[in-house]
Amino acid sequence: xxxxxxxxxxxxxxxxxxxxxxSAERLTTVEYPEERIAPIEAARVFPFLxxxxxxxxxxxxxxxCQICEKECPPKCIFIEKSQDKKPDYLGRPQFYPARFEIDVxxxxxxxxxxxxxxxxxxxxxxxxxxxTDERFGGLLFDREQLVKSNAHFRIIHPTDAAEVDARRxxxxxxxxxxxxxxxxxxxxxxxxxxxxx
Amino acid sequence: MSxxxxxxxxxxxxxxxxxxxxxxxxxxALATTVAFAGLALLYxxxxxxxxxxxxxxxxxxxxxxxxxxxxxxxxGSEPPRxxxxxxxxxxxxxxxxxxxxxxxxxxxxxxxxxxxxxxAPVVTVREIGFALMGRYVLPLEIxxxxxxxxxxxxxxxxxxxxxxxx
Amino acid sequence: MAANLDQIFIxxxxxxxxxxxxxxxxxxxxxxxxxxxxxVFPALFALTTVFERKGLARIQNRLGPNRVGPFGxxxxxxxxxxxxxxxxxxxxxxxxxxxxxAPLVLVVAVFMGFAVLxxxxxxxxxxxxxxxxxxxxxxxxxxxxxxxxxxxxxNKYSLLGAMRAVAQMISYEVVLLLSSVSVVMIxxxxxxxxxxxxxxxxxxxxxxxxxxxxxxxxxxxxxAIATTAETNRSPFDLPEGESExxxxxxxxxxxxxxxxxxxxxxxAMFSISGLGVTLFLGGWSAxxxxxxxxxxxxxxxxxxxxxxxxxIWMRGTLPRLRQDQLMNFAWKFILPLTLLDLFVTALWRxxxxxxxxxxxxTAILVAAYVLLGRAEMRKKHYGPRSYRxxx
Numbered sequence: 153x154x155x156x157x158x159x160x161x162x163x164x165x166x167x168x169x170x171x172x173x174x175s176a177e178r179l180t181t182v183e184y185p186e187e188r189i190a191p192i193e194a195a196r197v198f199p200f201l202x203x204x205x206x207x208x209x210x211x212x213x214x215x216x217c218q219i220c221e222k223e224c225p226p227k228c229i230f231i232e233k234s235q236d237k238k239p240d241y242l243g244r245p246q247f248y249p250a251r252f253e254i255d256v257x258x259x260x261x262x263x264x265x266x267x268x269x270x271x272x273x274x275x276x277x278x279x280x281x282x283x284t285d286e287r288f289g290g291l292l293f294d295r296e297q298l299v300k301s302n303a304h305f306r307i308i309h310p311t312d313a314a315e316v317d318a319r320r321x322x323x324x325x326x327x328x329x330x331x332x333x334x335x336x337x338x339x340x341x342x343x344x345x346x347x348x349x
Numbered sequence: 350m351s352x353x354x355x356x357x358x359x360x361x362x363x364x365x366x367x368x369x370x371x372x373x374x375x376x377x378a379l380a381t382t383v384a385f386a387g388l389a390l391l392y393x394x395x396x397x398x399x400x401x402x403x404x405x406x407x408x409x410x411x412x413x414x415x416x417x418x419x420x421x422x423x424x425g426s427e428p429p430r431x432x433x434x435x436x437x438x439x440x441x442x443x444x445x446x447x448x449x450x451x452x453x454x455x456x457x458x459x460x461x462x463x464x465x466x467x468x469a470p471v472v473t474v475r476e477i478g479f480a481l482m483g484r485y486v487l488p489l490e491i492x493x494x495x496x497x498x499x500x501x502x503x504x505x506x507x508x509x510x511x512x513x514x515x
Numbered sequence: 516m517a518a519n520l521d522q523i524f525i526x527x528x529x530x531x532x533x534x535x536x537x538x539x540x541x542x543x544x545x546x547x548x549x550x551x552x553x554x555v556f557p558a559l560f561a562l563t564t565v566f567e568r569k570g571l572a573r574i575q576n577r578l579g580p581n582r583v584g585p586f587g588x589x590x591x592x593x594x595x596x597x598x599x600x601x602x603x604x605x606x607x608x609x610x611x612x613x614x615x616x617a618p619l620v621l622v623v624a625v626f627m628g629f630a631v632l633x634x635x636x637x638x639x640x641x642x643x644x645x646x647x648x649x650x651x652x653x654x655x656x657x658x659x660x661x662x663x664x665x666x667x668x669x670n671k672y673s674l675l676g677a678m679r680a681v682a683q684m685i686s687y688e689v690v691l692l693l694s695s696v697s698v699v700m701i702x703x704x705x706x707x708x709x710x711x712x713x714x715x716x717x718x719x720x721x722x723x724x725x726x727x728x729x730x731x732x733x734x735x736x737x738x739a740i741a742t743t744a745e746t747n748r749s750p751f752d753l754p755e756g757e758s759e760x761x762x763x764x765x766x767x768x769x770x771x772x773x774x775x776x777x778x779x780x781x782x783a784m785f786s787i788s789g790l791g792v793t794l795f796l797g798g799w800s801a802x803x804x805x806x807x808x809x810x811x812x813x814x815x816x817x818x819x820x821x822x823x824x825x826x827i828w829m830r831g832t833l834p835r836l837r838q839d840q841l842m843n844f845a846w847k848f849i850l851p852l853t854l855l856d857l858f859v860t861a862l863w864r865x866x867x868x869x870x871x872x873x874x875x876x877t878a879i880l881v882a883a884y885v886l887l888g889r890a891e892m893r894k895k896h897y898g899p900r901s902y903r904x905x906x
Contacts, residue, residue: 154888158833165574165832172573181578375666379613382659402648410655410688414681417662421678474645474705 193309196263196276198256201299204241208299213273215246220265220274228258229265240271241320242327254298256282257291272316278308353394361387374420382413399474517808524551524812525637548640552629559820560781561591567827574831594774601770606669609767613667618768618775621660625779628653628786633708635799635812646707647699650790651692654745657783658684661754664776665764676763679838680747680754686845687744687751691787693853694734694741697860698725698794707790711798722804724797729876730860733884735795737853739825742791744841746784749830753838788822789815848891855883 172178182189204211216233232251240246265274277300284290306313364384368377385408392401481489519526532543565588569579580587605614631646633639643649658681665677699705702713716723725731744751754763765776792798796818799811836844859876866872 153885154892161832162828165828168576169570169573169828169831172576178576179573179578180576183578183581376613379663398643398645399648402645402652405652406648406655409659410652411685413659414662414685417659417666418678418681421666421674474648 191278191308193311195278196261196266197280198259198261198277198282198293199254199265199274199298200277200304201252201295202273202275202302202305203299204302208301209248210238211241211302212248212299213240213271214249214252215240215271215273216249216252217270219268219270223264223268225262225264226258226260228255229253230255241324243331249295252295252298254293255291256293272320275305275309275312351394354391357387357390357394361391375417378413378416378420381416382409385409385413397472399472399477517810521636521810521812523810524635545640552640553626556626556629556782556785557778559785559816560778561595562588563781563785563823564594565590566824567830570824570827571831574828598770598774603770603772604767606767608669610667610669613663614767615772617660617664617667618772618779620663621657621779622775622782624653624657624660625782625786628783629789631707632786632789633711633793633798634789634815635810638799638812639708642708643706645705647695647705647710647790647794650707650786651688651695654691654783654787655688657779658688660779661764664768668764668767670767673764673766676754676766680764683747683751683754683838683841683845684745686842687741690737690845690849690853691741691745693850693857694738695790695794697730697734697857700857700860701725701864707793707798711793711800714797715800717804722797722800722802724795724800726795726797728863729873729880730856730863731795733852733856733859733880735791737849737856738791738795739822740849742784742787743826743829744845746780746787748784748826750833750836751841753835753841784823784826785819788826789819791822792818848887852883852887856880 168178202213204213216231218231218233221227221229221231230251230253231249234248234250237245238248261276263276266276282291302313302317306317361384364380364382364387367380368384371377371380385404389401389404389408392404528544528547531547532540535543565580568590569581569587572579580590583589583593605611628650630640631643631650639646661680661684662677665673665675665680668674698710702710704710704713714722714724721727726735743749747754765773768776792815799815801807801809801811801814859879862879863872863876866875
């Protein structure tokens, strides 16, 4: 009958109106900034550099290979290699970035830098409240601002961090086993294997 | 001849003159609306409530809108290309004067025939209704017939246009 | 005591006016009434804007404005400050005089309509014999303002919106008038106070409101549809369709003039639903004779706000009608039903008291509705759509 659809529609709307005061699924508004929803684990916003252990300089995973700088689509990463080297977690001497800057206003959160990094050195953070009124550098993050510990990485991306840690521990174990084997075979002259953290 | 009458007369005449003298056609239509409003107020001043309100309802609410639609749907809304006066304005003025003379003579003669201090009859809507349904039922029915013919004609013209467009 | 509360505004006015010499008293009384109307209805308009936004929001699973004031109730203040301080932009090729006058004509015409509404016992501003006619005359004048606004902006979208708006308003005005005529037929008078008095009769506790009769219900539904169309409310808001024509005929208006259009539209909504309450819902009379101790003006404003909430509810539910669907609906469906309703009202009047007239009227109206509905729906094919894709 003509008009039936209208009445049914109005019944639906009325039900929604009244139940929105009682049931949470009918009122999905989150009143930011007083209320926030927790980000999901795979949320990605802007990159950060990971360091292991306590020392930001010694534990920095980034070896300044500059692959992420080349792969970044909007070219927002700027890396300057260092002149000297420092040992990485396997003990090998590696370069480190003297300057590592990301222009966060240009970054488009595509995660390509994370995907191409062979050293698990750059990962995506989840914080987005960086609005500032400094026009000329407020959103240009240098190495000190980008560097965050592995503990932070474990908190925000638990599964990823677990997988990365497992892999790195396994490689470290293999390297130590190899070093122990070579130390045994060249017992008199070998220097003790150094394990960097 | 109260001061209210003079003000309303100035309003009506001013609107009518503006309707004739202004150049852009839509302004003329709006001035005509002002003249209609002045007429309605004159009716109200004479205590003819029904006539006054129907004047507003019909003339301002429908006829003025019809005028405006007619102007807009044709080329009337473009700025006028030449002056508002055409060359045969003398003939127009003569005819207007003649019509005015005839109407004025008729009004003055009928006013002279009425007693000077006649009490105005109380005309309520009820009386108008009785009159329409009693004494004037034939004109009412003929007017209704005219409206029906006009509506049917409009429908036929529109239908033919649609066929023509197809 | 209840009678005093009921007449409190009349008593207040008489007390205030008694300070003046006797010569000025009637004029001062009227001026006070005008001041009251000019203060109360825009305040109601402000409240309605908040309630509309919050009501629509709750229907749409979200909160409405809730930052300004408790529960967002001071939001109209913020809106008012915003519209007053915005720059008043007039397009350079616009017709400045008409552009300026259009919102004024609208607001004046709409305010005049409030003069004949009986808002409580003895609370009419002007008790006219042809009150209903005056009301419709004023609402017809407001259409001209819409057209003036659209044309003077020299913007083809505004003009298009204005033409659509005027065409829609004229079509539904016929429906509005005819559905009110049935009430006039039964009440026997065009005066709104007499119409309310005719409905203020109780039998068995229930009032004789016209909505409780078959022809009254049909007329009320048609009146409600025509009101929604006259005031350009959803689902008939194509002329000001926010997603189609920017803002239709008031595109080129900014700041206070836009606020005046907004005010005019909402006040028109108030006055026409006030008229609907007067004609069909018994005006200021109470729903049952036991509740007569509640002041009459509370009933009037309560019923009026209820109809405003129904408007908001409809806005949140229904999609917008297209222009041709709208006009089709008016001329081919509602108008024949209105004419038939007039006939049924006459039958009701002349059949005399008894159950027979109820049965006959209801039967005729329901049959006509169903048959006309079937005729309208027959031409439309509602089923799953079939698509043809480009190869």
